[in-house]
Amino acid sequence: MSRVGVLALGPAGVGKSTFCNSIIAHMQSIGRRAHIVNLDPAAEATEFEFTIDIRDLISLQDVMEEMDLGPNGALIYCFEFLLNNLDWLDEEIGDYNDEYLIFDCPGQIELYTHIPVLPTIVKHLQTTLNFNLCATYLLEAPFVIDRSKFFSGALSAMSAMILLELPHINILSKIDLIKNEVSKKQLKKFLNPDPLLLSSAHPEKEVNPKFTRLNKAIANLVDDFGMVQFLPLDCSKDSESVATILSYIDDVTQWSESQEPKEPKDEEFEVDPDFD
Numbered sequence: 001m002s003r004v005g006v007l008a009l010g011p012a013g014v015g016k017s018t019f020c021n022s023i024i025a026h027m028q029s030i031g032r033r034a035h036i037v038n039l040d041p042a043a044e045a046t047e048f049e050f051t052i053d054i055r056d057l058i059s060l061q062d063v064m065e066e067m068d069l070g071p072n073g074a075l076i077y078c079f080e081f082l083l084n085n086l087d088w089l090d091e092e093i094g095d096y097n098d099e100y101l102i103f104d105c106p107g108q109i110e111l112y113t114h115i116p117v118l119p120t121i122v123k124h125l126q127t128t129l130n131f132n133l134c135a136t137y138l139l140e141a142p143f144v145i146d147r148s149k150f151f152s153g154a155l156s157a158m159s160a161m162i163l164l165e166l167p168h169i170n171i172l173s174k175i176d177l178i179k180n181e182v183s184k185k186q187l188k189k190f191l192n193p194d195p196l197l198l199s200s201a202h203p204e205k206e207v208n209p210k211f212t213r214l215n216k217a218i219a220n221l222v223d224d225f226g227m228v229q230f231l232p233l234d235c236s237k238d239s240e241s242v243a244t245i246l247s248y249i250d251d252v253t254q255w256s257e258s259q260e261p262k263e264p265k266d267e268e269f270e271v272d273p274d275f276d
């Protein structure tokens with residue numbers, strides 16, 4: 001028995017749910033099957049139905065009303081409730097053997113960076129439910145316009161990577177939104193972040209030398225780890241970008257319907273040749 005689980009993570013509004021739908025649509029178009037597990041108690045309807053939905057256990061709206069909590073407190077309450085009722089998840093997932101499950105997660109990244117909710121769920125999926133898991137972490141491409149913002153996003157991706165201890169794929173989403181502003185050559189420097197990008201972030205401004213040194217240290221940290229690379233994603237028009245990401249997910253989760261497990265790819269990510 002093998003199960004593949006893909007976590008779609010990242011800050012609010014980066015395109016996680018759209019990505020989950022695009023992956024499902026692409027898999028269906030090539031004759032494969034996958035299911036969406038909605039882990040967002042505040043989710044709205046999406047194109048594809050959720051096969052498993054946390055809102056069948058608990059919904060954010062109900063918690064806010066009944067416990068008189070704000071949205072963030074209610075979200076934490078929902079996840080604590082889920083953690084106390086993991087047998088519900090076991091039962092829901094129960095029969096999905098040899099299946100591909102895509103977990104659409106909420107955008108409140110404190111759930112995986114500040115409090116150990118997602119790490120606990122991850123351990124449970126691995127040890128009790130025997131999942132081969134992979135985390136995908138989305139960052140919005142318009143972040144590259146502001147380099148400090150981009151590197152701060154890269155650090156949050158790295159933080160999720162370190163906390164979850166899973167095979168990890170970073171994705172630069174909504175690439176279509178920057179096609180007219182960022183050249184292909186420039187984009188490459190963000191997909192495999194070049195530390196020089198940050199040291200030349202505001203050449204026109206006078207910057208406090210302490211801030212410059214801090215920027216350099218952060219950029220070098222990202223560079224030294226060599227772990228923060230991004231795959232481009234455009235869910236609006238470019239299904240090829242979805243196919244490429246799926247092939248990386250297949251590799252790191254060793255998903256294969258007919259072949260023996262194989263080693264993940266270790267070459268650098270390629271930029272879409274049509275991107276200009």
Ligand SMILES: Nc1nc2c(ncn2[C@@H]2O[C@H](COP(=O)(O)OP(=O)(O)OP(=O)(O)O)[C@@H](O)[C@H]2O)c(=O)[nH]1
Nearest residue numbers: 011012013014015016017018106107174234235236
């Ligand atoms: N232009 C463009 N817009 C996109 C793309 N992907 C998603 N969007 C838009 O971005 C907005 C947010 O997308 P969602 O998929 O709901 O984002 P999310 O990360 O699931 O949001 P939360 O669940 O609220 O954290 C929607 O209006 C999408 O249509 C893309 O590739 N290109």
Ligand SMILES: [Mg+2]
Nearest residue numbers: 016017040104
């Ligand atoms: Mg969503």
